[in-house]
Amino acid sequence: MLGTETVTVAGDLRRDSDGKVVSAGGVPVDIDGCLVTPLSSAEAIERGRESSNSLVRVQLPITAGITKDSVLIVRGLRYTIDGDSLAFIADDDPELSGYDLVGYRRKG
Numbered sequence: 001m002l003g004t005e006t007v008t009v010a011g012d013l014r015r016d017s018d019g020k021v022v023s024a025g026g027v028p029v030d031i032d033g034c035l036v037t038p039l040s041s042a043e044a045i046e047r048g049r050e051s052s053n054s055l056v057r058v059q060l061p062i063t064a065g066i067t068k069d070s071v072l073i074v075r076g077l078r079y080t081i082d083g084d085s086l087a088f089i090a091d092d093d094p095e096l097s098g099y100d101l102v103g104y105r106r107k108g
Contacts, residue, residue: 003035008073035059079103
């Protein structure tokens with residue numbers, strides 16, 4: 001177990017005629033045992049993002065279905081995964097295996 005928070009991987013999403021993100025079917029999946037750390041605006045700039053972007057680092061246990069196109073719902077807000085979503089495998093302690101992702105959302 002990495003942490004104590006629950007993060008939801010959203011089901012299939014699409015944009016409606018107004019440009020808002022809405023559900024297009026699929027079943028959201030709750031993932032327990034996650035560790036969530038907000039990143040500062042300075043860290044956002046270091047990653048090539050604008051300081052107005054909101055970033056979180058999310059560490060999740062090994063779970064099927066996480067891709068760079070997945071949308072994470074963290075503390076009630078939607079975040080897009082920044083970069084690839086490759087899993088880390090810890091041979092000596094399998095409970096420490098998982099994903100180490102950065103999610104971002106734009107303000108405005």
